Amino acid sequence: MTDEHGDPGPPLDVPVTMFEDVEDLKAxxxxxxxxxxxxxxxxGQKPGEASAEVEETAGEDAVEAADEGDQEWQYPPLILLLDSPAYDDELRALTEWVEGVLVPGYxxxxxxxxRWCHLWFEHTPAVARLHALWLAWQECTDPVSCGYTGPSVxxxxxxxxxxxxxxxPIGPFAGCTKREHGVVHRMPVLVPSAWRQDGA
Known part of the structure; x- marks a missing residue:
């Protein structure tokens, strides 16, 4: 090999099989x-041309996306921000999962x-954490969104x-034992209005 001045460069030791590999890759x-x-x-369509149907569908998708952008932003699904009856319905579904999946399985x-309290649903911090855990479980066990690694995550x-x-030792069940409870169990009260963005 020579450079632009006509001087030969250093010899290249390229194996013959590399050229064969390059040809295989090209093929x-x-x-x-x-x-x-x-x-x-x-x-009847040239490569690279989009069909009218595809273009029409893309236009409809753009309009839908714009409409969704105009909608009011939704709160994350934090159970403590729900009022009755939405709170009661969500707690009922959470209880089925906790008692049917979490407790027997884990x-x-x-x-x-x-520690664990069989009256976990009367501990507000436990309800909030278990609800978040349940939401994550729903997402991470969906193979469409998380593939095979979702359960591990x-x-x-x-x-x-x-x-x-x-x-x-300092969790919400710290005062609870199998025989007696060191805390007074009470149902969660309404979430303070300061937690809400609208102040309602």
Whole structure:
């Protein structure tokens, strides 16, 4: 190989198989390009042209997106921000999940180091944390949105930290034991208006 001045450059030690690999890659790219063109080709339409139907659908999607942008921003689904009967309905669904999935599947026998209260729904902080855990479970067990790693992410990022907070020595169940309760259980009251953006 010579440079622009005609001087030979350093010898290149390129294996012959590399040239074969490059040719194989070129052939593979050509095959894939042909497949893409065949799959996207519409009869009587040049490659790269969008059909009128596709353009019309894209226009409708843009209008829908603009309409959604005009709508009022929705609060995150924090259960403590709900009023009755929405709160009651959400708590009922949460209770089914806690008692049907979480307790039998994940909670060992309560102990001094890992407390649990069978009246968990009367502890406002527990309701809030368990509701958030349940929402994360719904999302992370949906293969469409999270694929195969969703359950692992749910265990690592949601279940374990939540259980540490709830069942720890200073968690909401700190005064609760199997035989007696060190706290007066009470149903959660309405959320203070300061929590709401609209001040209502």
């Amino acid at each position: 593979a790219v050509a095959r894939l390009t042909a497949q893409v063109e065949a799959l996207t080709k519409v009869e 909670l060992a026998e309560p102990s001094a180091d890992a 749910w265990h690592r990022d949601h279940l374990d930290p939540c259980m540490r907070e709830l069942r720890g």
